[in-house]
Amino acid sequence: MxxxxxxxxxxxxxxxxxxxxxxxxxxxxxxxxxxxxxxxxxxxxxxxxxxxxxxxxxxxxxxxxxKPITAIAAMMLMEEGIIQIDQPISEILPAFADMRVMVGEDPADTRPAARPITIRHLLTHTAGFGMGGMTLDALYTEHGITPGDPQTETGPKSLAEMGERLATLPLATDPGTQFDYSVALDVLGLVIQVASGMPxxxxxxxxxxxxxxxxxxxxxxxxxxxxxxxxxxxxxxxxxxxxxxxxxxxxxxxxxxxxxxxxxxxxxxxxxxxxxxxxxxxxxxxxxxxxxxxxxxxxxxxxAAVKEVGLPVGHPLSEVGMGAGMSVSLAxxxxxxxxxxxxxxxxxxxxxxxxxxxxxxxxxxxxxxxxxxxxxxxxxxxxxxxxxxxxxxxxxxxxxxx
Structure with a gap:
């Protein structure tokens, strides 16, 4: 047109x-x-x-x-065959190999995750992570994982350290089962860094x-x-x-x-x-x-298991899906x-x-x-x-x- x-x-x-x-x-x-x-x-x-x-x-x-910029960067690596959309991120970031999921409200009460976190999960906020002000807010704040406040004194001093800290914490849900707005695209930045071999x-x-x-x-x-x-x-x-x-x-x-x-x-x-x-x-x-x-x-x-997108927690969006780090209107x-x-x-x-x-x-x-x-x-x-x-x-x- x-x-x-x-x-x-x-x-x-x-x-x-x-x-x-x-x-x-x-x-x-x-x-x-x-x-x-x-x-x-x-x-x-x-x-x-x-x-x-x-x-x-x-x-x-x-x-x-x-987020869309980070996601498109990941898609560039995908089309080059360096990463794949359903690839477990533990193949790139080994620290995420054995993730656990909270059973209730206590972060100490966990069970093994039902499946690995994949690139798709990072792109669509379905990895089981949370973020400040939303799911797992208190847990992340306690461990200094607040990417929106880059000057936090107790926070990680590098992207790699952020990933190391996050990998030690439990997930809120099994990967691929629920949309939770999260730090997933920050983790994707780390995936890009390691997979590409450059900052x-x-x-x-x-x-x-x-x-x-x-x-x-x-x-x-x-x-x-x-x-x-x-x-x-x-x-x-x-x-x-x-x-x-x-x-x-x-x-x-x-x-x-x-x-x-x-x-x-x-x-x-x-x-x-x-x-x-x-x-x-x-x-x-x-x-x-x-x-x-x-x-x-x-x-x-x-x-396939995720039928609803909500932002913030508890507020579903109607007829909205998730593409690569961005929403897609389905109707x-x-x-x-x-x-x-x-x-x-x-x-x-x-x-x-x-x-x-x-x-x-x-x-x-x-x-x-x-x-x-x-x-x-x-x-x-x-x-x-x-x-x-x-x-x-x-x-x-x-x-x-x-």
Missing amino acids: TTTMDRLAETEKTMRGFVEQGVIPGAIIAWRDGDGPVRYQAAGTLGFDRSTPVDERSIFRIYSQS FDTFLQQRLFGPLGMVDTGFSISPEKVDRFADLPEEQDGKWTLVDDPANSMYAAPVYPSGGGGLVSTAHDYARFAAMLLNEGELDGVRVVKPETVRLARSNLLP DSSSTQGLFDWPGDVPAGVFGWPGMAGTACWMDPNRNFFLLYLTQFSPSWLNGAMRPDMIAAAYRDLQAAE
Whole structure:
């Protein structure tokens, strides 16, 4: 489908409304419809107390939008035959060979896992791991496994140490039996590091970021880029404070590269990643992954026994499967104006994943359309209807143009 559409009027109005109401300091959307160019529209500034306007080179913490990038990196190794989707990860990371599963609430009360953890389980959050704020929160916090907080004093000092600690802890469920949002994509980063024979962040730079021209995407922020780095504000008792100040950011020197949530990026960069996926692995004449690999990545890869995806714990998503580190809409859905039914009002086949600070990217291969939305606020549930409102507005814009 080819189109000359160069505006998403209602989507832009919706985004601008959030800024004008003081809900967020600033935001940007990037989109491409059909074979047209990537377009951008921004509103507001990099912080409530800053005058620098948001643009396509502004740098944002994308948190869990790191997961699809990590997953695609793993798919690259898969198409090269270095790893396989149903391969036990213990063949690459021997420490995970004899995992145990909690019987009740006591981590000391365990039994052997029914089956090995596989690459598929990591890609789809069905390995039995947990994460901070969700399943196994207290256990992981006790052992310093909090990848979203890379500066924790008691935490591991390398990706390898993170894996070593995690392998000693019991699983919440047998692998392949339940979706639990988890540190699985951080473990996948370690798999990539060991299987490829190079540091995980180096692999991403050489195989994805460099070839795609993603010049501002990485796990740290350098001093010369701080003036483009957005504030991360948090509302507490009706007042805004800074969770992460760009001038003194935890991203200046992260302890290890978190494949599940450690990347920063820009609208320019992430739009190139999204466009590459819609182009089935190629961008501007550079192919980074095969078409069949992309099609597999955006298909439902959940193990047969897993029938439900929930985010967070206890909140099932309707008609949603999991591909490679990202959700896949299995049927046409309608917006419910709530966080727990992300991605909201979208047709079947739409894939992507959001980030903890309000960001999201939706990719629609049937229409050859993507919408990227970048902003920064905390906590993530504060404006639960924001992302569904944005994507619902985008599809109304598209329908109006037809």
